[in-house]
Amino acid sequence: MSQSISLEQSSTPPASTSSLLFIGNGRDFLRLAFKGAVLQLISAGFYRFWFTTNIRRSLWSDTQIDGDSLEYTGRGKELLIGFLFALAILAPFFIIYFVVTLEAERFKAFASVPLYLALYLFGQFATFRARRYRLTRTVWRGVRFWMTGSGWSYAFRSFGWMLLVVATLGLAYPWREAALERYKIGNTYFGDLQGEFKAGGWSLFKASLLVWAAGVLLFGLPLAYLTARLVILGLETPNDPAPLAIYVDTHHALLIAAGIAPFAIVLAWPIYQAIEWRWWLNGIRFGRISFISRFPMSKILMLYLKYLGWMVPFVAAMFGLVVAIFRTNGPIARGSFPSVGSLVSAALVYLAALLVLGAIHRYYLQFRLWSAIVQTLVVNNLDAAASVTARGEAANALGEGLADGLDVAGF
Amino acid sequence: MSDPQSWPQYSAVYFDGLSARRRDVDLRFTESLEIREDDVLTARWAYDDIRRANGGAAVVRISCRSAPELSRIDIRDDALRQALLTHCRRLDDQGAATSDNVGKIVGWSLAAAISLALIAIYGIPLVASQLTALIPLSLESRLGDAVANQVNAVFSKTACTQPDGVVAFNKLFAELTTQAKLLRPVTVSVRESSVANAFAIPGDRVYVLGALIDKADSPDELAGVLAHELGHVAHRDGLREMIASGGSAFFFGLLLGDVSGSGAILLASRTLLNASHSRSAERDADAFSAEVMRGLGRSPAPMGEFLLRLTGEEAAGPIALLASHPLSQDRLAQLKRLDQPVSGAPLLSEEEWTALKGICRSP
Numbered sequence: 046m047s048q049s050i051s052l053e054q055s056s057t058p059p060a061s062t063s064s065l066l067f068i069g070n071g072r073d074f075l076r077l078a079f080k081g082a083v084l085q086l087i088s089a090g091f092y093r094f095w096f097t098t099n100i101r102r103s104l105w106s107d108t109q110i111d112g113d114s115l116e117y118t119g120r121g122k123e124l125l126i127g128f129l130f131a132l133a134i135l136a137p138f139f140i141i142y143f144v145v146t147l148e149a150e151r152f153k154a155f156a157s158v159p160l161y162l163a164l165y166l167f168g169q170f171a172t173f174r175a176r177r178y179r180l181t182r183t184v185w186r187g188v189r190f191w192m193t194g195s196g197w198s199y200a201f202r203s204f205g206w207m208l209l210v211v212a213t214l215g216l217a218y219p220w221r222e223a224a225l226e227r228y229k230i231g232n233t234y235f236g237d238l239q240g241e242f243k244a245g246g247w248s249l250f251k252a253s254l255l256v257w258a259a260g261v262l263l264f265g266l267p268l269a270y271l272t273a274r275l276v277i278l279g280l281e282t283p284n285d286p287a288p289l290a291i292y293v294d295t296h297h298a299l300l301i302a303a304g305i306a307p308f309a310i311v312l313a314w315p316i317y318q319a320i321e322w323r324w325w326l327n328g329i330r331f332g333r334i335s336f337i338s339r340f341p342m343s344k345i346l347m348l349y350l351k352y353l354g355w356m357v358p359f360v361a362a363m364f365g366l367v368v369a370i371f372r373t374n375g376p377i378a379r380g381s382f383p384s385v386g387s388l389v390s391a392a393l394v395y396l397a398a399l400l401v402l403g404a405i406h407r408y409y410l411q412f413r414l415w416s417a418i419v420q421t422l423v424v425n426n427l428d429a430a431a432s433v434t435a436r437g438e439a440a441n442a443l444g445e446g447l448a449d450g451l452d453v454a455g456f
Numbered sequence: 457m458s459d460p461q462s463w464p465q466y467s468a469v470y471f472d473g474l475s476a477r478r479r480d481v482d483l484r485f486t487e488s489l490e491i492r493e494d495d496v497l498t499a500r501w502a503y504d505d506i507r508r509a510n511g512g513a514a515v516v517r518i519s520c521r522s523a524p525e526l527s528r529i530d531i532r533d534d535a536l537r538q539a540l541l542t543h544c545r546r547l548d549d550q551g552a553a554t555s556d557n558v559g560k561i562v563g564w565s566l567a568a569a570i571s572l573a574l575i576a577i578y579g580i581p582l583v584a585s586q587l588t589a590l591i592p593l594s595l596e597s598r599l600g601d602a603v604a605n606q607v608n609a610v611f612s613k614t615a616c617t618q619p620d621g622v623v624a625f626n627k628l629f630a631e632l633t634t635q636a637k638l639l640r641p642v643t644v645s646v647r648e649s650s651v652a653n654a655f656a657i658p659g660d661r662v663y664v665l666g667a668l669i670d671k672a673d674s675p676d677e678l679a680g681v682l683a684h685e686l687g688h689v690a691h692r693d694g695l696r697e698m699i700a701s702g703g704s705a706f707f708f709g710l711l712l713g714d715v716s717g718s719g720a721i722l723l724a725s726r727t728l729l730n731a732s733h734s735r736s737a738e739r740d741a742d743a744f745s746a747e748v749m750r751g752l753g754r755s756p757a758p759m760g761e762f763l764l765r766l767t768g769e770e771a772a773g774p775i776a777l778l779a780s781h782p783l784s785q786d787r788l789a790q791l792k793r794l795d796q797p798v799s800g801a802p803l804l805s806e807e808e809w810t811a812l813k814g815i816c817r818s819p
Contacts, residue, residue, distance in 0.1 A: 068512065068513065068514055070513070073513075084558065084561075084562060087562060087566070088561065088562045088565030088566060088569070089565060089566065089568070089569035089572075090565075091561070091564075091565035091568060091569070092561060092562065092565060095556055095558075095561055098556075099556075102510050102553070105510070106510045106511055106512030106513075107512050107513065109512075109514070113469070113478065113530065114511055114512040114514065114515065114517075116509060116510050116511065116517070116528070117510060118509075118510070118526075118553070121556060121561070184526055184528075185476070186471045186476040186477070186478055187471030187472060187473040187474075187475075187476065187524075187526045187527055187528050188471075188473075188475070188476040188526065189526060235476070236475070236476055430476045431475075431476060431477045431478070432475070432476075432477075433475060433476040434474065434475050434476075435473060435474050435475060435476070435524075435526065
């Protein structure tokens with residue numbers, strides 16, 4: 046006893062590090078993902094509230110910080126109620142939206158554009174409130190995370206920054222991320238311990254500059270050049286396709302570059318995500334507690350490639366199967382129609398494919414990714430958590446419902 | 457009281473739900489679960505209040521309904537798990553983190569899905585009809601303005617204005633509207649177009665596209681089509697369809713969300729549903745047309761022959777379920793059932809018909 050007291054009394058306590066552990070079992074998760082997908086299908090989609098809850102429960106409780114697992118205390122029923130409340134808000138909103146759009150379009154085409162901004166704000170509000178729900182259902186050592194701050198204030202900040210990002214052709218994006226994270230994490234608490242976001246836009250900008258540059262070089266420039274040339278050609282010779290053919294003949298290299306670009310994006314996107322997550326995790330503080338992420342880019346790249354490695358042949362096989370189903374009824378001549386039987390079997394193949402793809406996606410890009418991020422994360426000075434006093438109330442799931450209804454996601 | 461030392465004692469980890477301190481404690485099963493830290497009684501949990509919480513595969517985590525909401529005990533010891541199971545009979549009762557009843561959720565979901573489907577099939581058309589009757593004409597005409605802008609954008613803005621043709625057309629149209637006994641004035645516009653079609657939009661407006669007049673062989677053929685559109689106006693079908701399709705879009709899209717990405721199938725069922733509503737509206741408009749033509753002493757059948765000539769014999773099959781109109785041969789059959797011999801004077805003279813045919817020629 047006396048020894049530990051004397052240690053704590055020393056003026057600069059040595060930084061203690063604790064590691065995180067993920068003990069999830071891939072087979073169990075796949076079973077959960079497939080079962081959830083099937084139940085979701087036979088329940089006409091309503092099972093999704095419980096499915097989401099089960100997935101979160103599994104990821105949270107298999108994550109151990111300093112030996113003690115996180116706990117997700119949310120319920121499927123809460124998500125359902127949140128969704129019903131969101132419907133009650135969205136239904137009149139969409140009716141008003143419809144009437145206002147109609148009136149606006151009567152006076153001038155595109156007069157309804159400002160209304161899309163209202164939808165954007167709603168989406169950002171939903172994102173913030175959904176985050177609050179998830180946090181207040183996240184418990185570690187008997188203490189929950191919770192949030193202050195206002196969803197509308199966040200929505201307007203996000204909107205203002207978005208304007209700036211558009212005005213600077215995307216250059217302001219890292220500073221937008223930093224500002225929004227400062228707001229979100231600054232309003233986040235673990236018990237009475239307030240969060241703080243220390244990373245700045247400049248460091249994200251520097252870290253991701255190469256990816257941006259590669260993206261612009263590989264994708265932006267060839268595309269812009271090709272578009273400009275084609276537009277000019279189109280203007281010069283509106284009804285003659287010949288110059289287009291000549292043009293294509295002489296610009297193979299550029300066309301190939303434009304053709305490769307989508308694949309480059311497939312690689313660039315995960316790399317950028319890895320950079321941003323590392324930047325984000327390293328920027329989070331709770332009092333003396335800080336994080337060090339050593340999440341390797343190669344890991345996320347491999348996960349994406351594995352996912353694509355399953356997805357592409359699978360989609361091709363399913364497509365082949367659908368074609369074969371229609372072929373068995375003879376070639377599809379113009380004016381004749383496929384039989385009800387083949388339409389139904391094609392629909393079944395389509396649904397089954399969606400189920401399998403959804404489960405593969407969840408396995409690689411949720412379970413394995415989460416596992417990789419957790420396992421490469423180290424916490425400094427976790428002992429500071431011992432003196433945290435529980436505070437904060439569980440928030441309602443309205444934000445989750447709105448996000449569901451508006452089809453937005455984010456954290 | 458018996459000697460406390462005689463009770464079996466197990467070690468576990470306790471979180472009191474008030475602070476994030478990890479406390480190593482001993483548990484004793486007496487008349488309730490005793491939580492002791494350094495041999496001092498810290499808390500007592502009644503067995504019937506103890507529920508399972510989510511601690512993952514590595515531990516058994518329990519909570520207590522009469523203790524602070526987030527207080528937890530993590531148990532790793534097998535003997536302790538056994539003792540817990542024998543004492544806490546309501547571990548997985550209501551309030552436990554594991555108590556979701558999948559059968560119940562799926563059952564209620566299916567019930568909800570079936571009632572939603574019934575609402576979509578029977579409820580939405582019914583509500584649309586009721587709402588149509590309630591919506592004031594001024595509002596309908598505003599809706600019509602918005603649709604008219606789209607019509608201008610999609611089809612030609614140029615109206616056909618050859619003066620003699622306009623006179624003949626107006627005469628024919630006036631005969632039809634008088635016979636149809638519509639309560640409201642109808643605006644009609646003939647537009648230059650290579651598409652042979654005519655349609656009515658909300659706000660009592662009818663559009664006739666030039667090629668339809670080109671392809672009509674007699675005043676009765678054209679008159680039948682116009683009377684059919686007047687049927688849509690009389691029944692306010694445009695408005696009803698707008699409400700019904702808007703309602704079902706909202707219904708399917710928002711309520712069911714994207715069922716694991718099966719949006720395409722939802723879209724297909726919506727199309728099927730809207731098409732079936734629209735086909736019944738078309739049959740009613742055909743009946744209205746036949747009624748008007750009979751009232752004028754003319755035969756309703758030429759319109760059916762005209763339609764069949766325009767579309768050709770249509771294949772019956774599953775795609776017919778997706779069509780917004782009944783098959784042309786079926787419509788002709790329906791009109792022939794309502795046919796009667798000609799008893800009235802021709803609607804237009806030979807000269808008037810020739811002038812009408814030329815309505816889209818530049819003056």
